[in-house]
Amino acid sequence: MFPEGGSHDQSDLLPFKAGIALMVLGTIVETGQIPVIIPTGLKYFKPHEFRSDCVCEFGRPYKPSQKIIEMYKNGDKRKAVANMLSDLRDRMHEVTMTAPSYEELQAVFMARNLYLPRNIGEMTDEQENDIYQRFAIGYNKMKDDPYLMNLLPAVTSYRNMLKLFNVDDG
Numbered sequence: 001m002f003p004e005g006g007s008h009d010q011s012d013l014l015p016f017k018a019g020i021a022l023m024v025l026g027t028i029v030e031t032g033q034i035p036v037i038i039p040t041g042l043k044y045f046k047p048h049e050f051r052s053d054c055v056c057e058f059g060r061p062y063k064p065s066q067k068i069i070e071m072y073k074n075g076d077k078r079k080a081v082a083n084m085l086s087d088l089r090d091r092m093h094e095v096t097m098t099a100p101s102y103e104e105l106q107a108v109f110m111a112r113n114l115y116l117p118r119n120i121g122e123m124t125d126e127q128e129n130d131i132y133q134r135f136a137i138g139y140n141k142m143k144d145d146p147y148l149m150n151l152l153p154a155v156t157s158y159r160n161m162l163k164l165f166n167v168d169d170g
Helices: 019-031 066-073 077-095 102-115 125-142 146-164
Strands: 040-044 054-058
Touching (some): 019 066, 019 077, 077 125, 102 125, 102 146
C-alpha cells in the first residue's frame, strides 16, 4: 500500500491519507489481531528512465501503540489516525531520502556515493543500505544547516562537470 494514496515520481513524501490507519485500526477492532506494517522505501536512481535501477529498503516493523488503539476504540478516531500517520511518516523517513527538488536529491545521492568507503572491499547489500539509511536520516535532520546548504551546490557543480565530460566518478 502507498500511504500517500498512490505512487508518484516527486522527490518528497506527499501527505499521507487516512486509509492505511483506518484499515489497520479497523482490523484490530474487528478481529483483535494487530497487523504489522513494514515501511518500505523505493529509491530510483534514474526515476525518469524506463527500468532504471531501484533499491527497495525495508524499515523497522511498526504496530500501533496500545494508546493509539485505545484512543480509536474509545471514539477519538481522528486523533488516533493522526498519531498513527505521524508514526508511519517517521518510519518512512527512515527508509526514504527526501528533498525539496529532484536536483537536490541527486546532489544528496552524489554526496552519499562520494562518502562510501572504497578501500574496504566489497560491502554486503545490508551494509550499503545501512549507509544509505544513515544518510537519509542525517540529511533529513540537517537539511536546514547552513554548511549543508552550501555544500549541496558544490556537489551539484561537481556532478554536472562529470556529466559534461562524460566521466564516471566510480
